[in-house]
Amino acid sequence: MTTQIYTMGYEGRKPAELLRVAEQLDATIVDIRLRATSAHPQWREGALRELLGDHYARCAQLGNTRYREPAGADGPRPIEIADFDAGAAYVLENSCPVILMxxxxxxxxxxxxxxxxxxxxxxxxECRELDWDETGGAPKSVGIYWLEKWQDMQKMKASSGEEIS
Incomplete structure (x- = not known):
């Protein structure tokens, strides 16, 4: 099983920052976009593989098959993970830290x-979301932030009578 799992989003960042983070944590950045494409060439799979080398891996199984669907008036974009069990098995077999990107x-x-x-x-x-320092793009872990936010969202849904998923 992996020693640590982190998550991060790259919007507003530079690819070189990903390499710095991967090297600092001695981690593999696992691209969990369903399609590793972008309007920005530096974020396409080939460019990331070239920059990150052994620090880059793909796991489309953890991608959102509904990523192209817009958010509804009553809530966020729908999410459906392509093949969670296969993706989780791939991530959990790693012996080094993993950053789900x-x-x-x-x-x-x-x-x-x-x-x-x-x-x-x-x-x-447990997974830790990497936050970014404003100086130099150094990551800092914000612990179980995701779990607290998810619990808050569940409480809000429950209080509004919305079905909890």
Whole structure:
């Protein structure tokens, strides 16, 4: 099982910052976008593989199959993980730290939150969202931030009578 799992979004960042983070943590950045493409060439799979080398891996199984669907008037974009069990098995077999990466800057509005919730619920694996220092792009862990936010969202849904998923 992996020693540590982190998550991060790259929006607003530079690819060189990913390399710095991967080297600092001696981690593999696992790209969990369903499609490793971007309007920005530096964020495409080939460019990331070239820059990150052995620090880059793909796991489309943890991608959101509904990523192209817009958010509804009553809530966020729908999320459906492509193949959680296969993706989790791939991530959990790593012996070095793993950083689950997507383009979304905010964990709370990204499918990364669903992935870390499922990792906790099914495997009792804690994941830590990497926050960014304003000076130099150095990561800092914000602990179980995701779990607290998820619990807050569940409480809000319950109080509004919304079905809890």
């Amino acid at each position: 997507c383009s979304c800057r905010q964990l709370t509005t990204c499918h990364r939150l669903s992935v870390v919730q499922l990792l906790w619920e099914r495997h009792r694996v």
